[in-house]
Amino acid sequence: MKTLANIFLGLLIIKAVVSAPPTDSVNYDTAAYEVDLLYNLYDYDENTNIDQGEIEIGTVLPVVNRPILSPEPVQEEIEEEEESTPKLIDGSSPQGPLSPGVPEASGGVSTCILCGCIRTTVYCDDHNLDAVPPLPKDTTHVYLRFNRISKINKNDFSYLSKLQKIDLTSNIISDIDEDAFRSLSQLDELILLDNNIRQLPELPHSVSFLDVSKNRLGRKGIKQEAFKDLNDLRLLYLNNNNLDHIPIPLPDSLQALHLQDNNIQEMHEDTFCNMKDFTYARRSLEDIRLDGNPINLSKTPQAFMCLPRIPVGRLV
Template sequence: MKTLQSTLLLFLFVPLIKPAPPSQQDSRIISDYGTNNFEETLFSQDYEDKYLDGKSIKEKEAIRIPDEKSFELQKDESTIPLSPKKENDEMPTCLLCVCLSGSVYCEEIDIKAVPPLPKESAYLYARFNKIKKLTAKDFADIPNLRRLDFTGNLIEDIEDGTFSKLSLLEELILADNQLLKLPVLPPKLTLFNAKRNKIKSRGIKANAFKKLNKLSFLYLDHNALESVPLNLPESLRIIHLQGNNITSITDDTFCKANDTSYIRDHIEEIRLEDNPIILGKYPNSFICLKRLPIGSYI
């Protein structure tokens, strides 16, 4: 009897129970999910169109289905050493400095030694650095150099033979350094500037300038010279010796004591001011000159 009652109650309530309709939120989720899938499909197609359209079919196939031979070929190619690039050996210097038509500008970059130079270099400007020494190796393979400018460094020493192979060198500038003596100078110099150093007379050999038959400009002012350098060449036009410790000169300093007819034609200027010398005491020392030296006469 109880079973029959339960069955009747079940039949009565079953029609009242209905499945709930999908909520608005669920439909939105389903819709969004479908949209995302659709966008992903479009994106993948667009990617293939943009990035794979230009590639050959063989490349696509090789990427998708690599065979053993192609894999071995790729492996072999990857292990083949690449041939070295033919770069300019001096490129690092030309990145550090500025190289332009045979001129190398290495100014104010705090280098402590002469960098490797391009072999075709003719002009080097290495002013205002921290170079302390010049060596024979610095210019051994640079035979075309015509001008070297080391103004404003810390050069104390120059090795013998540093300039021996520079047969074309015309201008050598060593101003504002710490030199105590002069190196052997190349024969074709037209200008030598070593002003504002610490050079004494004993630091200049007796024949240091004798064979420099093309030397026109000599600047040795503001050093520690006690006398005028000997055997100055006939080619000199300008001589700057001011600001030294020169105390005397002789009849052979600029002229020839035994030849009163000798005239020194080329000299245009001799500066001897700011030296402890009274030039008026040595009148015979200037008889061969067209112009008197600049300095104190009384």
């Protein structure tokens, strides 16, 4: 009897457990939960009637990140800006026409924008230029290497009174006006390396470094006494020009003379020294290159007596 009572009691307990409500965990939609929290931050009217058919769910960008669209400028405003654009290469606004001899930048665009300027130095290397561009009036150094410039006109540099260095390496220059450099009283370095120059123009007396290597000067490309009055000339590079003679007289200031790989066949005894004055000594000229020429230096030994060093070249 007792056993039956226990069985009956156990059945009651099992029935009670089965009939109890489920205790499974509820999965919340985190996205919907965050939206509900966001709406709870603001006051709203619970009694407002909303047409459920007009509700559109989407993602709205923050207002801060939305681009502000400005209306297109009126044509009159654009014309005013173009009229106010400065035309001079140095950035100034001209009040009248440019002075004679001073070129105007093409389209009003500054050379310093097309190329690059650091203080008074202009860098226009490798820009496929076919002519010297307009330069700021205070330019002291200009680099125009690796372009396609074919001619140097007399007004290309004449208005640059402060110019100290011109580097035109590796262009295709074949013609230079006689007055292209004459007025540049402060020009110190002139580099015309690797071009097609056939005639050397007149040079200002201020030049101390001249490089005309790898050109086509030939027999008549250098005028007589072209370097005589260049009393500040220290370095003169004329190699690879098909020269058949040494351009004399040379100033006493000269320290290096490069004439290698030309067609020089002979040299006179008074090329460097003074045969009338055996006490004369050219102490500065320590670097003479004559290698690569069909000349035998041993045939004129007295031509080197006034020099501190024997030239480099064939001695046999």
